Amino acid sequence: MSASTRAPLLDEAERIARQFEYPTTDVLRGVKAYMDQMQEGLSKEHTSLSQIPTYVTGVPNGTEKGLYLAVDLGGTNFRVCSIDLHGDSTFTMTQSKVAIPRELMLAKTYKDLFTFLAKQIEKFLELHHNEHYEAHVRRRRYLDSKEEFKEEDIFDLGFTFSFPVNQVGINKGTLIRWTKGFDIADAVGKDVCEMLQSAIDELGLPVRVAALVNDTVGTLMARSYTSPGKTGTLLGAIFGTGTNGAYVEDLKKVTKLAATGDTYDRNTKEMVINAEWGSFDNQLSVLPVTRFDRDLDAESLNPGIQMFEKRVSGMFLGEILRRALLYLYKDSSVDFLRAPIGTTTVAPNSALYKQWGIDTSFLSTVEADAADGLKGTAAALAKDLGIEGTRYEDRHAVKSLVHAIGKRAARLSAVPLAGILISTGRLQTDETVDIGVDGSLVEFYPHFVDYIREALREVPEIGAAGEKKVRIGIAKDGSGVGAALIALVASNTLEARGSAPK
Numbered sequence: 001m002s003a004s005t006r007a008p009l010l011d012e013a014e015r016i017a018r019q020f021e022y023p024t025t026d027v028l029r030g031v032k033a034y035m036d037q038m039q040e041g042l043s044k045e046h047t048s049l050s051q052i053p054t055y056v057t058g059v060p061n062g063t064e065k066g067l068y069l070a071v072d073l074g075g076t077n078f079r080v081c082s083i084d085l086h087g088d089s090t091f092t093m094t095q096s097k098v099a100i101p102r103e104l105m106l107a108k109t110y111k112d113l114f115t116f117l118a119k120q121i122e123k124f125l126e127l128h129h130n131e132h133y134e135a136h137v138r139r140r141r142y143l144d145s146k147e148e149f150k151e152e153d154i155f156d157l158g159f160t161f162s163f164p165v166n167q168v169g170i171n172k173g174t175l176i177r178w179t180k181g182f183d184i185a186d187a188v189g190k191d192v193c194e195m196l197q198s199a200i201d202e203l204g205l206p207v208r209v210a211a212l213v214n215d216t217v218g219t220l221m222a223r224s225y226t227s228p229g230k231t232g233t234l235l236g237a238i239f240g241t242g243t244n245g246a247y248v249e250d251l252k253k254v255t256k257l258a259a260t261g262d263t264y265d266r267n268t269k270e271m272v273i274n275a276e277w278g279s280f281d282n283q284l285s286v287l288p289v290t291r292f293d294r295d296l297d298a299e300s301l302n303p304g305i306q307m308f309e310k311r312v313s314g315m316f317l318g319e320i321l322r323r324a325l326l327y328l329y330k331d332s333s334v335d336f337l338r339a340p341i342g343t344t345t346v347a348p349n350s351a352l353y354k355q356w357g358i359d360t361s362f363l364s365t366v367e368a369d370a371a372d373g374l375k376g377t378a379a380a381l382a383k384d385l386g387i388e389g390t391r392y393e394d395r396h397a398v399k400s401l402v403h404a405i406g407k408r409a410a411r412l413s414a415v416p417l418a419g420i421l422i423s424t425g426r427l428q429t430d431e432t433v434d435i436g437v438d439g440s441l442v443e444f445y446p447h448f449v450d451y452i453r454e455a456l457r458e459v460p461e462i463g464a465a466g467e468k469k470v471r472i473g474i475a476k477d478g479s480g481v482g483a484a485l486i487a488l489v490a491s492n493t494l495e496a497r498g499s500a501p502k
């Protein structure tokens with residue numbers, strides 16, 4: 001193979017990679033637009049950034065104590081856990097997980113699903129908190145059924161519910177619609193906490209559904225509890241299947257709340273806001289657009305929606321790469337994945353041809369590959385895509401594209417972070433500003449946080465000095481610990497209102 005057949009491939013790969021560059025000027029435009037859309041979302045409904053008030057009016061500082069329950073109804077599993085907060089930034093957690101039977105996802109009435117959930121809570125209490133269960137549930141059920149639970153015997157529970165909800169209070173929110181294969185008509189429009197509470201009450205369990213929790217808020221709370229020092233965390237962000245963030249906002253700025261009659265604690269003068277930033281700039285006024293982004297969106301289930309997320313999160317980066325690789329492969333002017341020239345190394349049933357065929361973990365593998373001759377990339381191409389016998393040039397081209405797509409995602413991720421850092425004015429003190437992150441992308445993609453930090457330094461209002469004050473750390477087990485912490489915050493308010501389960 002002569003040098004003249006190699007150069008065009010790498011040149012062309014570099015040319016495509018450059019389309020994913022997201023230079024400083026674009027970062028700055030992005031941050032400005034983010035701050036505008038933030039303010040808009042705080043003042044009215046139906047905006048690009050939803051900026052949903054969570055009714056959580058403070059973050060923990062690590063001294064919180066007590067035993068709490070948390071449940072998480074995701075798409076596939078139902079998780080029940082109890083969390084013992086030790087009051088020194090540490091905790092112990094016990095948990096169980098059960099797959100949700102398909103027929104319950106399509107049950108005739110919500111009662112079937114929620115009775116199942118309540119029974120899992122009962123089993124969990126019986127197994128892991130038997131003393132409590134025996135002493136209170138049995139006694140009440142068989143001996144003295146009229147007796148009320150004593151306040152101190154009640155478990156407060158945080159309910160992480162990952163479906164669209166219109167939240168109107170810390171433990172109040174109505175289901176807007178089901179997603180992820182669930183469809184139970186009579187649940188729509190009903191309060192999800194109430195549905196769970198009535199099923200729990202039917203079984204006579206000493207459990208109060210104290211809080212309705214979004215996973216980003218859980219991440220923020222969990223990080224705030226476990227992070228070093230007493231200063232509260234500003235922001236919790238998720239970079240996993242999707243991307244989203246929740247942050248602590250000045251209550252005065254949440255002007256759309258004033259229009260509602262909702263009750264919440266005003267003493268802290270703060271409220272956690274769930275940004276729903278996956279839909280930042282759906283109008284594409286500042287987001288970068290390559291032909292691959294455009295095609296991915298057009299062929300997605302929800303064109304025009306979640307436009308920021310479609311450039312940033314784990315669900316999409318593999319698909320952007322697949323489209324770029326396929327484009328390069330189909331380009332007859334270069335020999336990509338064709339060794340010897342004129343043949344192909346791509347198996348006919350390769351995932352390269354299938355929508356969503358490349359998982360974002362492939363990008364992490366390639367980005368991390370520093371081996372001589374890119375051996376790790378060769379192995380990943382063979383294993384994930386059924387592409388055998390690649391040349392070094394092929395692998396080099398793949399790596400250029402991976403790097404460009406991953407780096408753009410990380411630099412884009414800096415945009416909401418910078419917008420929130422600047423607009424909350426937190427960098428104006430000498431204190432460390434803490435950010436908690438969670439999700440496989442930020443955890444496993446090499447240097448993801450470093451690229452975010454590099455972009456933060458490029459923003460003049462942050463600069464090198466501001467970026468140094470920012471501490472970014474992983475928030476492990478966010479959904480369980482975070483839900484427990486929100487239940488704790490909520491229980492104080494609820495106790496004051498005297499709303500124990502009947």
Ligand code: ADP
Nearest residue numbers: 240241242314315360361364439440441444445
């Ligand atoms: P969830 O979003 O459901 O809470 P995760 O945080 O694990 O779960 O994120 C899953 C997403 O992360 C998937 O889109 C998957 O493709 C992607 N992913 C999984 N492993 C890796 C990895 N090693 N590097 C980058 N992305 C990954």
Ligand code: MG
Nearest residue numbers: 215240438439
């Ligand atoms: Mg997650």
